[in-house]
Amino acid sequence: MFQETPLIQKKNRQQTIARTIFMIMAVLAIIPLITIFIYLFYKGSPALSWEFVSEFPRRRMTEGGIFPAILGTFYMVALSLIIATPIGVLAAVYLNEYAGNNWFTRIVNLAVVNLAGVPSIVHALFGLGTFVMFMNGPCLLAASLTLAIMTLPVIIASTKQALEAVPMSFREASWNLGASKWQTIRTLVLPNSFSGILTGIILQVSRAAGETAPIMFTGALYFRKQLPDSIFDQSMALSMHLYTVATQGSQIPEKIQFGTAIVLLGLVLIINAASISLRVYFRSRKKW
Amino acid sequence: MDNSSPTPTQDSPAQSDSIALETRDLSLWYGDFQALFNVTVEIKHGIITGLIGPSGCGKTTLLRCFNRVNERYGYVTTTGEMRVLDKNIYDEDVNILELRKSVGMVFQRPNPLPISIYDNVIFGMRVHADKGQYKKADYDEAVEVALKEVFLWDDVKDMLKKKATGLQLEQQQKLCIARLLPLKPKVILMDEPCSALDAEGTEAIEDLMSNLRGKYTMVIVTHNMAQARRASDECLFMLMGKLIEHGDTSQLFLNPKEKDTENYVEGRYG
Known part of the structure; x- marks a missing residue:
């Protein structure tokens, strides 16, 4: 009794094959990521130093650091968040908590979903055609507004998701x-969806920091000797700088290109890690 | 459990002829589907009225009419009259937030808010208070009074700042009843309040209902016929959206007037 039958053996063989295929795919999925990391660090780590992140580029970007680009990216992302977060979060609260199920809400929801899928270069052209024209030339504010437009639908979608989870x-x-309704939103819905809303916003930070297309026509420039004085100045930016040092000029040492990439990747990873730990922290505090 | 209080059917100290809830020709549609057909009923003040009937007979729908909570569930249309404390609640000057303050609701699944026990009890007070209307002492007193009324005070008096969602189901349901009380409601609607609880929890809830009897008009929807028999003074039997019979619980169970009622209470269907 209870012996293995040929049918069982066949079942076991199929099971082993299936598991192996799934495992290979799982490994395949992380290979590019690991390879990129190793490659970047191998090529770029000689460039990394305090001077690299704190100094201006020198000699046509062949020496020196990338400080203006880091600062520029920081400004653009921060400004775009200041614009997009209140609009996105409040709009999502309206859509999820107040709006009835009518044609208006359905159109807005449809628009949000579709806007989230628009390629960033299209946002860039939109930004160029509106903000840059309106402000008589590219500047930090125009770039931030373009980034805000790009991140807005995703912030709305992720905030809505967080609200629905309550x-x-x-x-x-x-x-x-x-x-x-407002008392309910203020005392129950928002406190209990806070972590989800925050996570969604922070993930948009890393996306906005990494995009090149939306800022290259609207506010980022190749090189500038000064830091921006106001939001109506242009500025360097990390992603733009990486594009520049990688494609323009053959005298730029490889380590600077890869060093820039490491800094950009590191920033994005730090932000994502912060987002994940925030989520874990808030999740551990709520119980239901 | 304290079972010394007399069973409702023998003695009705609070029973008066004043009517707390009243419907006249009440019909209700969910979209095209008619869920209530010309329901006319008077529910007396201060007693426990059971709402029984097979699934889908409209008893929960009728219950939800009493605080107009139905309006939130999609395309609901109502005709007829619905009076709470002799005021038509579909009158234009009726404010829905004030109505719900007077007509509290207890749900099938205990739904304490994810805040402390203390904050749960005074939640209603807070949302209806002007800034600075109550001092901390007022809240403290309200919490103690309400929790004592539902026999929960002794269990939780040392953990009032703990999250209410960590309580046992039975305690959660008691808390859900307790948090209605600081608002001094006139009517408490209960939608199968014991269906998520075990026998012991059910007994505890029934005990506290009989403790609240006389002070509040209670309407309880139940699938559990034994419970309707034990815990209610009067019963409404509904079938297919129609009110079939309304009478004293003992009379309705022992000498039902209608054939449908008889078949149902004897368990031939439902």
Whole structure:
């Protein structure tokens, strides 16, 4: 009794094959990532130093650091968030908590989903055609506005998701005690979706920091001797700088290109790690 | 459990002829589907009224009419009249937030808010208070009174700052009843309040209902016929969106007037 039959052996063989295929695919998926990391560090680590991140480029970018580019990226991303976050979060609250299921909401929702899929170069052209024209030339503000337009639909979508994750029973309980919608949103919905909203926003930070296309026509430039004085100045930016040192000029040492890439990648990774730990921290605090 | 209080059917101290809830020719549609057909009923103040009937008979729908919570569930249209404390709640001057303050609701699944036990109890007070209307002492007192009324005070008095979602289901359901009380409601609607609880929890909830009896008008929807028999003074039997019979619980169970009621209470369908 209970012996292996030929049918069982066949089942076991199929099972082994299936598992092996799935495992190979899982390994394949992480190989490029690991390779990129190793390659970057191998080529770029000689460039890394405090001077590299704190100094201006010198001698037509063949020496020196990338400080203006780091600062420029910081400005652009921060400004774009300041613009996109309130609009995105408040719009999502309206769509999820107040708006009824009518044609208007359906159109807005459809637009949000589709806007999130628009290629960044299209956003760039839009930014060029509107903000840059309006402000008489590319500048930090125009670049930030373009980035904001690009991140806005994703912020709306992720915020909506975070709001939807708050159980309906909380709202029902609150409404049935005679709380208004706004009281319910303020005391229950927002506190309990805060971590999700924050995570969605932070992930957009890393996306905005990494994009080149939306800023290259609207506010980023190859090289500038000064830091920007105001939001109506142009500025260098990391992703733009990487594009420049990698494609323009043959005298630029390889280590500078790869060093820039490491800094950009490092920034994005740090931001993502921060987002994940925030999420873990807030999740551990809520119980339901 | 404290079972010394007399069973409702023998003695009705609070029973008066004043009517707390009243419907006249109430019909209700979800879209094209008619869920209630010309329901006319008067529910007396201060007693426990059971709402029984097979699934889909409209008892929960009727319950939800009493605080107009139905309006949130899609395309609902209503005709007829719906009076709470002799006020038509579909009148234009009725504010829905004020109505819900007077007509509280307890749900099938205990739904404490993800805040502390203390904050749960005073949640209703807070949302209805003006800035600075209550002092901390007012809140403290309200919490103690409400929790004592639902027999929860002794269990939780040392952990009022703990999250309510960590309580046992039975305690959660008691808390959900307790948080209605600081608002001084007139009516408490209960939608199968014990269906998520075990026998012990059910008994505890029924105990506390009989403790609240007289002070509040309670309407309880239940699938559990034994519970309707134990815990209610009067019963409404509904079938296919129609009110079939309304009477004293003992009379309705022992000498039902209608054939449908008889078949249902004897378990021939449902």
